[in-house]
Amino acid sequence: MKTLLIVYHTGGVKTATMAEAVERGAMEGSRDAHGGTGVKVVVKRCADAGPEDLLAADGVILGTPENFGYMSGMMKDFLERVFYACEGKVNGRPYALFVGAGQDGHGAVTSVERIVTGLRLEKKAEPVIGLKELTPEVLDQCEELGAAFAAGLSMGVF
Numbered sequence: 001m002k003t004l005l006i007v008y009h010t011g012g013v014k015t016a017t018m019a020e021a022v023e024r025g026a027m028e029g030s031r032d033a034h035g036g037t038g039v040k041v042v043v044k045r046c047a048d049a050g051p052e053d054l055l056a057a058d059g060v061i062l063g064t065p066e067n068f069g070y071m072s073g074m075m076k077d078f079l080e081r082v083f084y085a086c087e088g089k090v091n092g093r094p095y096a097l098f099v100g101a102g103q104d105g106h107g108a109v110t111s112v113e114r115i116v117t118g119l120r121l122e123k124k125a126e127p128v129i130g131l132k133e134l135t136p137e138v139l140d141q142c143e144e145l146g147a148a149f150a151a152g153l154s155m156g157v158f
């Protein structure tokens, strides 16, 4: 069975709400034709996750707020802690990203993409950026992201 890691930070509730929607979608997308589960979905906060989680995952979806035009400090801390332990060991594994932001979000996207490119993870979807108040549309995008990602892992198309 494949393992999908969803690892995120939230300073409040927004990115956590997005993470819940990504997880819902992933649970749905991981069902195989017989209703069984083809993908184990693991959800962790950045503070609780480490290199062992990334090494054990066949794919990862990262979630972070944008703070000061960058990813959150806790996401950066997670990536710093996993970088050398995982460098060269996760090449080609798929990743996707969601960002909770006030009015921009692109600084968080760019900063995460630069680091995960260094880990040779492969982007499999455009990032979902939730601006201002969360809308049902953004939560739908999060669910779709999780569902498509889990389905891709389950069917072995990644």
Ligand SMILES: Cc1cc2nc3c(=O)[nH]c(=O)nc-3n(C[C@H](O)[C@H](O)[C@H](O)COP(=O)(O)O)c2cc1C
Residues within 6 Å of the ligand: 009, 010, 011, 012, 013, 014, 015, 016, 065, 066, 067, 068, 069, 070, 100, 101, 102, 103, 104, 105, 107
């Ligand atoms: C210290 C701090 C810095 C922030 N910097 C930015 C920023 O640079 N760009 C932006 O769009 N939003 C910024 N915001 C707004 C947050 O990204 C936004 O409120 C986000 O939804 C918080 O997500 P959370 O509830 O999961 O913590 C900032 C918020 C805080 C507290």
